Every structure is written in structure tokens, then in C-alpha cells.
Amino acid sequence: MMIALNYLYVAAAVVLLFGAAVFVHEFGHYWMARRRGMKVEAFAIGFGPKIVGWTKDGIEYSWRWIPAGGFVRLPQMSTSDALEGASAEGSAPVPPASPFSKILVAFSGPFMNLVFAVVIATVIFLVGLPQLVNPSIIGYVEPDSEEARLGIQAGDRIVAVDGKRVSTWQELQQTTILALTNVVSVTFERDGREFTHSLKAVVNESFGVKVINLYPRDHPEIIEVFADSAAAAAGMKPKDIVVAFAGVPIVSREQLIELIQKRGGQASEIRVQRNGEMVSLTVTPKADPTTGTGRIGVSLNRSANLYEVKWPGPTPWRQVADVWGQIVDTVSALVHTKQTGVGAKDLMGPVGILSMLAVQLNTDFRLALNFLVLLNVSLAILNLLPIPVLDGGHIVLSLIEAIRRRPLNTRVVEYASAVFAVLLISFMLYVTVFGDLRRWSVFSAMFKQSAQVQSAPPGATNGLGAPAPAPSP
DSSP: OHHHHHHHHHHHHHHHHHHHHHHHHHHHHHHHHHHTTOOOOEEEEEEEEEEEEEEETTEEEEEEEEEEEEEEEOTTSOOOHHHHOOOOTTOOOOOOOOHHHHHHHHHHHHHHHHHHHHHHHHHHHHHOEEEEOOBOBEEEOOTTSHHHHTTOOTTOEEEEETTEEOOBHHHHHHHHHHOSSSEEEEEEEETTEEEEEEEEOEEOTTTOOEEOSOEESOOOBEEEEOTTSHHHHHTOOTTOEEEEETTEEOOOHHHHHHHHHTTTTOOEEEEEEETTEEEEEEEOOEEOTTTOOEEOOEEEOOOOEEEEEESSOOOHHHHHHHHHHHHHHHHHHHHTHHHHOOOGGGSOOHHHHHHHHHHHHHHOHHHHHHHHHHHHHHHHHHHTSSOTTSHHHHHHHHHHHHHHTSOOOHHHHHHHHHHHHHHHHHHHHHHIIIIIGGGHHHHHHHHHOOEEEEOOOTTOOOOTTSSOOOOOO
């Protein structure tokens, strides 16, 4: 009963929070359009067929099935029938709106997302923010490796990569992947002293992303090896601690699952720690005949993720600035995909966004609020891109109209909007199918992962080193 209630709570909260992000965006357009005396035909959350709808004061309000955004239909601005549907036949003609009014209406949506992000960030500052305790402490250094010759030791803590501060292995790996060079500056801390080395990040042949040749202290442990499985054939045993898979250092159960799924039918090296010794094995994950995703047939420990609440939380400005930095780094990595290996398949579409929001909600509502800051800032920036259909495209078209002092050719604008609407829908489908759905079992595993949140006493400004660290394998 409690499990069912939890699922119901998470589902309702995801719909509410994601809907709120879309609502404030569309309300910005709606409010400014009404202020400028423009005609509003429809206000919708989502696309496609209606779940529920009603009409008031000549405006059709609705909630729709495809949770990928929303729209306010304004006949005085260029619209996309592919996303918003056609205007009602026989509707009375309306006078054209000024370019200035169109620019204000287009800008108001992204602006409201930024305002909403700052409001949420302020709440996080007041209630605190849980941070994952998975410290970037080195657990193993390859003997006779360049890193060992530089004097790097197990127990050293990595505090910065490529000039960016890191505190967890997830942050370390993400920063390494997004770095635009294969030689990254890594800063270590030992006994309160910091020292820096330039380390070579090798592009992993299996996954196309860069990794440094250092292993974390904390890893998932194998609880059971199923009979007649790929793991049994490879010689894996219960109590083996998984250190690396296909050349990638392993820091969590969810990461290992995701990597295994990508290697269905492909022989891969798996390194385990067994009785204090490092053992290299070769395992070939069995590919699912339908999806092609790989499985090796083991049960992994479900030890609770440990979170520590930092109170007060980061300042609103710091949160928004951090999100901006993540977006800039991600875009840069996409542009330089040959150097980073990051592509469109690594992005999250609507399914991934809703799934991650559910995971964060199931762990702690403050993590969900933190994800909403990222979502709202991302929505604002995405919508300001100068592409027809998006708000930035409306702004550009309105500026051109103001410079020409006459409206643009309606047919050309409608054709461009339709083409880019189809491209946008196709891109969302691609990201959903080749990104979100392929990671579905990872989201599922993350959702089921138990978590322990340790609250800091009022007034404390504790750091990640406060709680006792997880025991070393």
C-alpha cells in the first residue's frame, strides 16, 4: 500500500512540477499578449490531443497528452499548425500587431522561466540542498603507470579538474568528458596540501568518452552470480567489487548497469577487486533479442546513497551561474564532439526529463527543486535560440519586420515554421528513442535505489567531509 502511495505521490508531483515550468513560460506569453491588446485563441500545456479542455472569454484552455512543452496560440504572430493545431475556421480577421509587441510577447516566456528559476533557487537557499557523499577520493593507482610515477597515491582527494572544482566522482567524470583537450589539469589534496599534475585523459574505445587512469575508492559489490549467465562464464564471484568495466572506472551501481547495457554481445574487460587483489576478467553481456541491451546476470548491492544537507544552500546567483556553466560546457562538448565524444544521444528528451524528475523527487524534494532550476534555465536559453517556431525565431522575424517596415511574406514564414516544427519534433523523437528509452532501466534502477539524507544542524555550513565516509572495499 505504501509503495503504491509513493508511486502516486511521485507521479502527481512530477506532473505538477513539470507542468509548472511549462505554465510559467506560457503564462509569460499570455500575460504580455493581453497587456499589449493582442488576440489570444488558445492556452495549452503539452501538445497533441487534449486530455481536458474548456473555453472561457473566447480562449480555449487545455492540457494535452504530449508533455514536451506547451503553447499560446496568437494569430497576430507566426504560428505552427504542426505543434499548435490550426486556428478555428471562420474566425474574424485581426489587425496586425507591431513588431515591438511581438518581441515583448516572445521574450516574456523565457523571462518568466528565469524568474521562476530564481524563485526556486531562493527556496533551496533557505531550506538547504542535499549533496551526494561520493567523495572524489582515489582508491587505486595502477602500479608502474604515469600517475604512480608522478607520486599520486590511494587516499588522495581530487579537488579540481580542468580548472573546475569537483567534490564527487560523478562531477570528476563529467568534467573530464566535457574538457576540450586530452591533457587535463588535475588538482589533488593530501594532508591539507594541494598539488597539481597534467594527466592524459584517454578516449575510451568502447564508449567514445574520455577517462583518466585513476580509480575511485567506493564501488558496487556483486551479491549473487546467476547460473548460466555471462558473469558466471567469465568467472565472476559473489563479493567481487567492480572497479572498472570496458576501461571506465565504476563509481555507482547505476553507472555500471548503463555501461553493460550498451555492450550487448560485445566482449568487455571487467576489473574486480577480490580478496584485496585486482583481477581482470572478460565478460560478454548477453544481448536482449528485442532491444539489444546487454545483461551479465548478477545481483548488485543496493546500499543506500548517502546525502548530506548543506544548509543554507547555495545562493540563488551561484545556482543559476552553475547551471549556465553546465549548459555552456555541454554545448561546447556537442560542438567539439570529435574531441569529447558527446552527441545528441547523450541529451535528455521529455521522457528523460520526467524520469530524472521522478528520481530526484523519490530521493528528496529539494533535489527535485534543484533539477527544476536547471530545467527552467535550460528552457529559457533553448527558447531564445534564433530558430523559427521558438521564441528566439519570433524575435528575429519581428526585428526583420521592424527594419523592413512591412510584414514578412506570410507564406514564407508559415513554411519556415512548419519545416522547423517537423525538425524539432524529429529531434525530440531521436533523443527520446536513442537516449531516454535506452537508459530506461538505468532510470528505473536509480528510482529504486534507497537513499539516506543526513540533515545538518541549524546554522551549520558543513561540507562533504563531515559524515563518516563509506567503508573502503
